[in-house]
Amino acid sequence: MQQEKLHNVIDAFCFDGECVNIKPITQGYINATYCLTFELKGNQTKRYILQSINTNIFHNPQQLMYNVEKITSHIKAKLIKRGGNPQREVLNIIPLKQGGSLYHDTDNRYWRAYLYIEDATAFDQITDSILFERCGKAFGKFQKQLSDFDANSLYEIIEGFHNTPRRYQHFCDIMRDDPVNRVNDVITEIQFIKEREKELSVIMDLMKNGSIPVRVTHNDTKLNNIMMDNQTGEGICVLDLDTVMPGCGLFDFGDSIRNGASTASEDEPDLSKVMLDMTLFKAYTKGFLSETKEILNKTEIKHLVFATKIITLEQAIRFLGDYINGDTYYRIERPQHNLDRARTQIQLVKEMEAHFDEMQQIVADYAK
CATH class of the missing domain: 3.90.1200.10 (Aminoglycoside phosphotransferase (APH), C-terminal lobe)
Incomplete structure (x- = not known):
């Protein structure tokens, strides 16, 4: 995807700091996924996941995100009540600057973003x-x-x-x-x-x-x-x-x-x-x-x-x-x-x- 268009998508979300790196993630087969690195004050960084939803498979992104929002909110409320870590133990949806969680671009793509879960790994193979x-x-x-x-x-x-x-x-x-x-x-x-x-x-x-x-x-x-x-x-x-x-x-x-x-x-x-x-x-x-x-x-x-x-x-x-x-x-x-x-x-x-x-x-x- 052209960098200019991708930056337009990024600008629509409530990310913290300034975007300094965009890295495609190729493990997934369905959605186009990017890892974004943002620079904060004090030489700190924060990462996010940005995804384009594959509408050839998921024909109604609005309904899909409705489901995701409902269940993540439910889990987050439970984590907070029980003293868990809602920043790491459930997906955190990043909202749009104009409200909502789903961005529709000029190429008819639908985008959503999550907070990156640090110090954790997703394994592809069962080792034991x-x-x-x-x-x-x-x-x-x-x-x-x-x-x-x-x-x-x-x-x-x-x-x-x-x-x-x-x-x-x-x-x-x-x-x-x-x-x-x-x-x-x-x-x-x-x-x-x-x-x-x-x-x-x-x-x-x-x-x-x-x-x-x-x-x-x-x-x-x-x-x-x-x-x-x-x-x-x-x-x-x-x-x-x-x-x-x-x-x-x-x-x-x-x-x-x-x-x-x-x-x-x-x-x-x-x-x-x-x-x-x-x-x-x-x-x-x-x-x-x-x-x-x-x-x-x-x-x-x-x-x-x-x-x-x-x-x-x-x-x-x-x-x-x-x-x-x-x-x-x-x-x-x-x-x-x-x-x-x-x-x-x-x-x-x-x-x-x-x-x-x-x-x-x-x-x-x-x-x-």
């Missing part, structure tokens, strides 16, 4: 079980902080995001149309999913009858969405709140396991390398339930492991559906990339089914 336990504790604390928040007051940023029956129906439509003649090549994978068709609606049915409550959900519970304190090693702040919306809290737990407790990457073609690391599962569960066992009801605790399986199966459905559809949604780097992704998820489901009783016992032990 202790780190994964702290990840579980951080996301568990996030759910606990929002357990008394009315989730239904938030906007649904991506409609039906984890509505597994709807995802399956879309998958069936793609199979029926078979636009690029791939169905016959993946009969085994399709059959695996069809054999579990009746399980796909269980969580949604429990939510409809009120057995599982609607909660504030993060929907992107990866390790690198947590800032870990450099001194204590503990998770202090959950990042990337763009997909926060009403949903099933169990799926946040399940997606963390799907992402973090697998022994292989999501697109590993050698399925012999794809296993469920039970040490990592146990670590995350310990951390997560240390914060949430008092807020989750008995039905939620009973279905934590089941939801982990369903969210993994849902992702298999999405990957396989995109392969059958001609690879129109997920970016691919080789001809069978989406098929490899689908097969790793199916293999993980098999692993979860094989370890189901053991996983249930671990949940029961830490839920006491």
Whole structure:
């Protein structure tokens, strides 16, 4: 982006001091992100995060920022009441000089800014079980902080995001149309999913009858969405709140396991390398339930492991559906990339089914 236009955006926000450095951050895949350094009096500096929201994915930035403002305000109030550090333990939104938090520039881009969280690190890879336990504790604390928040007051940023029956129906439509003649090549994978068709609606049915409550959900519970304190090693702040919306809290737990407790990457073609690391599962569960066992009801605790399986199966459905559809949604780097992704998820489901009783016992032990 041209420096002049970027400075115009910067000038719209209530930053302290004079901007002396603009550094692009390239780790993210969705939003354009910059780290800004401002010089204050006395040779001190202060850093901020500036982001342009990707409206190809998030079609309504106003609703997105409404959600972010509501939940960060709720968490901040709790931190202040309990003697926490609201400057580091929750995202701090920087307002505009003319009011509000969302800047709309002349190129139809939407911008927002946060205070940079100093002396903390976001890790991209799980190096040991202790780190994964702290990840579980951080996301568990996030759910606990929002357990008394009315989730239904938030906007649904991506409609039906984890509505597994709807995802399956879309998958069936793609199979029926078979636009690029791939169905016959993946009969085994399709059959695996069809054999579990009746399980796909269980969580949604429990939510409809009120057995599982609607909660504030993060929907992107990866390790690198947590800032870990450099001194204590503990998770202090959950990042990337763009997909926060009403949903099933169990799926946040399940997606963390799907992402973090697998022994292989999501697109590993050698399925012999794809296993469920039970040490990592146990670590995350310990951390997560240390914060949430008092807020989750008995039905939620009973279905934590089941939801982990369903969210993994849902992702298999999405990957396989995109392969059958001609690879129109997920970016691919080789001809069978989406098929490899689908097969790793199916293999993980098999692993979860094989370890189901053991996983249930671990949940029961830490839920006491």
